Amino acid sequence: MTERVRLASIGLGRWARVLARGAQRGSVIGLASCFSRSAERRAAFQEEFGLPRAAATLDQLLADPEIEGVLVTTPNDTHKTVILESLDAGKAVYTDKPIAHTMEDAGEIARAAIASGRPFAVGHSARRLGGHRAMKQWIETGKVGRVSLAEANFSNERGLELTTNTWRWFADKSPGGAMIQLGVHHADNLQYLLGPVAAVSSHARKLYTRAEVPDAVMSILEFESGPLGYLGTGWASPGVYQLRLQGTEANLFYDLDFNNWDESHLVDSKSSLVSQAYRESVRPPVDIPATDMFREQLEEFALAIRGEAEIEVGALEAIRALAVVHAALESSQNNGQAVAVAPMVERAGLR
Amino acid sequence: MTERVRLASIGLGRWARVLARGAQRGSVIGLASCFSRSAERRAAFQEEFGLPRAAATLDQLLADPEIEGVLVTTPNDTHKTVILESLDAGKAVYTDKPIAHTMEDAGEIARAAIASGRPFAVGHSARRLGGHRAMKQWIETGKVGRVSLAEANFSNERGLELTTNTWRWFADKSPGGAMIQLGVHHADNLQYLLGPVAAVSSHARKLYTRAEVPDAVMSILEFESGPLGYLGTGWASPGVYQLRLQGTEANLFYDLDFNNWDESHLVDSKSSLVSQAYRESVRPPVDIPATDMFREQLEEFALAIRGEAEIEVGALEAIRALAVVHAALESSQNNGQAVAVAPMVERAGLR
Numbered sequence: 001m002t003e004r005v006r007l008a009s010i011g012l013g014r015w016a017r018v019l020a021r022g023a024q025r026g027s028v029i030g031l032a033s034c035f036s037r038s039a040e041r042r043a044a045f046q047e048e049f050g051l052p053r054a055a056a057t058l059d060q061l062l063a064d065p066e067i068e069g070v071l072v073t074t075p076n077d078t079h080k081t082v083i084l085e086s087l088d089a090g091k092a093v094y095t096d097k098p099i100a101h102t103m104e105d106a107g108e109i110a111r112a113a114i115a116s117g118r119p120f121a122v123g124h125s126a127r128r129l130g131g132h133r134a135m136k137q138w139i140e141t142g143k144v145g146r147v148s149l150a151e152a153n154f155s156n157e158r159g160l161e162l163t164t165n166t167w168r169w170f171a172d173k174s175p176g177g178a179m180i181q182l183g184v185h186h187a188d189n190l191q192y193l194l195g196p197v198a199a200v201s202s203h204a205r206k207l208y209t210r211a212e213v214p215d216a217v218m219s220i221l222e223f224e225s226g227p228l229g230y231l232g233t234g235w236a237s238p239g240v241y242q243l244r245l246q247g248t249e250a251n252l253f254y255d256l257d258f259n260n261w262d263e264s265h266l267v268d269s270k271s272s273l274v275s276q277a278y279r280e281s282v283r284p285p286v287d288i289p290a291t292d293m294f295r296e297q298l299e300e301f302a303l304a305i306r307g308e309a310e311i312e313v314g315a316l317e318a319i320r321a322l323a324v325v326h327a328a329l330e331s332s333q334n335n336g337q338a339v340a341v342a343p344m345v346e347r348a349g350l351r
Numbered sequence: 352m353t354e355r356v357r358l359a360s361i362g363l364g365r366w367a368r369v370l371a372r373g374a375q376r377g378s379v380i381g382l383a384s385c386f387s388r389s390a391e392r393r394a395a396f397q398e399e400f401g402l403p404r405a406a407a408t409l410d411q412l413l414a415d416p417e418i419e420g421v422l423v424t425t426p427n428d429t430h431k432t433v434i435l436e437s438l439d440a441g442k443a444v445y446t447d448k449p450i451a452h453t454m455e456d457a458g459e460i461a462r463a464a465i466a467s468g469r470p471f472a473v474g475h476s477a478r479r480l481g482g483h484r485a486m487k488q489w490i491e492t493g494k495v496g497r498v499s500l501a502e503a504n505f506s507n508e509r510g511l512e513l514t515t516n517t518w519r520w521f522a523d524k525s526p527g528g529a530m531i532q533l534g535v536h537h538a539d540n541l542q543y544l545l546g547p548v549a550a551v552s553s554h555a556r557k558l559y560t561r562a563e564v565p566d567a568v569m570s571i572l573e574f575e576s577g578p579l580g581y582l583g584t585g586w587a588s589p590g591v592y593q594l595r596l597q598g599t600e601a602n603l604f605y606d607l608d609f610n611n612w613d614e615s616h617l618v619d620s621k622s623s624l625v626s627q628a629y630r631e632s633v634r635p636p637v638d639i640p641a642t643d644m645f646r647e648q649l650e651e652f653a654l655a656i657r658g659e660a661e662i663e664v665g666a667l668e669a670i671r672a673l674a675v676v677h678a679a680l681e682s683s684q685n686n687g688q689a690v691a692v693a694p695m696v697e698r699a700g701l702r
Contacts, residue, residue: 145588148566148587148588149583149585149588151504151581157629160599199687201552201554201687202571203579205577205578207497207577208599215499216499216500216578217579218500218571218580219571220552220553220569220570220571222554226556227556228554228567228568228569232581234499234500236497236597236599237599237602238602238627238628238629238630240602240627246506246585246587246588246591248559248587248588250588270632276589278508281608281610281621331687335552336571336689337686337688338554338686
């Protein structure tokens with residue numbers, strides 16, 4: 001490939017900048033344009049990342065024949081409109097996770113993406129972390145044995161900081177709070193490692209946040225393959241990112257320093273993955289392959305546009321992750337009664 | 352106190368020996384007699400611990416006027432008979448956890464113990480671990496802030512080793528498997544730290560053990576005080592003992608090397624408790640007070656017989672822990688639907 005893939009950023013908040021920095025760590029992507037409703041943000045983004053131009057309207061950006069694909073980081077509840085318009089305009093689409101805020105929107109997006117035949121990627125980047133790649137290898141090569149328990153937690157303090165100025169405050173825009181913003185990552189990671197979740201039992205609490213959404217959600221995941229999973233997520237404490245596997249041959253403990261989350265080229269080096277054998281007190285570190293999750297997912301998307309890569313996380317994976325979130329929310333309103341995931345995925349038109 | 356408190360061991364398996372070693376690390380307790388149905392075990396125990404005598408029958412031991420209290424480590428389903436006879440004979444009673452295998456037996460034991468007016472202690476020793484004492488202090492002094500999530504796991508490989516020669520194989524003698532043998536510890540620890548559990552949602556799996564009981568149980572605990580708790584327990588992996596708290600001021604991570612569990616005077620030194628503040632990558636170790644849980648609980652029991660100590664874990668605490676186990680088992684047979692704990696405690700005649 002000689003020419004950079006020309007992508008445009010839509011929605012120019014904090015996350016667009018994290019992704020732009022990831023894209024610019026490589027030489028596959030050329031950020032060619034951007035759009036936000038705020039002229040000020042457009043100008044600032046264009047200058048920070050040295051873009052040749054910025055679009056005054058979404059229509060203008062989508063009419064630009066130079067643009068091959070778009071990077072969508074608008075609020076979750078606007079994904080459907082932006083993505084459907086982008087696909088209609090012939091653009092490939094990368095969208096931040098979750099694919100949408102509701103299963104209904106997610107289904108519409110998925111069906112439109114599949115019908116378009118264009119590359120469609122969802123930013124469940126976390127499965128690309130070196131620690132998760134190593135865990136997957138330990139499972140596949142039998143080193144962890146047969147897994148019985150998998151426990152994951154992703155938490156931070158965001159719930160304590162929310163104000164009505166941000167869409168994440170509102171239950172209709174970000175249902176589930178910490179669960180849909182953070183937990184959805186592990187909903188994908190755990191299914192990446194152990195296969196589809198059959199059902200979810202959950203309890204949710206709004207304890208210390210003033211926002212409309214829960215700041216503590218605990219879920220038990222029943223995997224189709226047999227093991228049980230736990231997914232804990234909070235929005236009212238220092239940042240936690242952990243995933244633990246217990247197997248008949250070994251345990252694995254992964255612990256990532258959340259303070260480095262945005263710097264995906266550094267985060268593997270700030271993470272700890274150790275293994276535990278029977279009757280051994282020492283837990284030897286497991287080699288973590290160096291990865292750069294944000295850069296890699298964007299370059300994979302860009303190369304897929306040129307037919308040179310396959311999308312790892314598309315509509316199906318993203319909908320399976322979102323279905324775990326919504327099954328959890330439904331269960332939490334029903335006293336923990338398990339909610340089946342497969343029917344939710346099927347209602348979205350996938351399986 | 353000048354004279355040692357004369358105690359007798361009933362049920363002379365592995366655990367009786369762990370406790371006897373704990374008692375003999377101090378000078379409060381004099382092990383004065385012992386009983387097992389096996390004459391061989393009686394002789395071996397008497398010799399190993401230098402006991403002045405052994406009893407040929409339980410009646411003979413209980414008729415011995417020298418004996419002030421008994422240490423019961425017989426199988427869970429025999430606790431009721433042994434404990435009621437011991438109380439009838441005028442002895443104070445310490446029993447290993449769980450207080451019994453069923454809520455019905457636990458209730459009978461509790462009512463008999465209370466009616467007797469004699470010291471009655473249950474071996475929920477783990478709350479005495481230095482790490483849990485330090486966590487309790489961090490909660491009480493506000494250093495952890497308001498807790499939103501508490502996650503605990505106690506697992507080992509016992510389920511893979513069980514045979515029909517041990518009572519733990521059988522569902523009617525050890526209902527819940529890993530949950531009643533290991534999980535019950537954290538059911539007490541978590542209530543020690545955060546107060547009574549209101550309800551439990553749970554899923555249980557019999558995955559890799561050949562025994563009749565589950566080897567993977569996950570439960571979500573709804574605390575009356577507001578936070579959510581997670582209790583994971585497995586019987587098919589290397590040993591895990593962890594408890595994590597997430598608070599609005601700090602997180603705490605406790606990790607104990609299960610290989611040293613039996614040596615309670617060493618286990619604190621093989622444990623790690625670290626704290627986490629906002630936006631700090633370094634997790635400073637928290638000082639853990641040196642404790643010796645098995646020795647301390649037995650000496651407390653012994654001194655209570657002389658009116659010189661109060662029992663920390665009696666019938667109420669033990670029944671609250673067992674109720675969490677049985678609420679979990681009931682929930683796991685009802686698709687995760689939350690089961691209320693208080694009515695179970697009240698049915699046992701306590702509250």
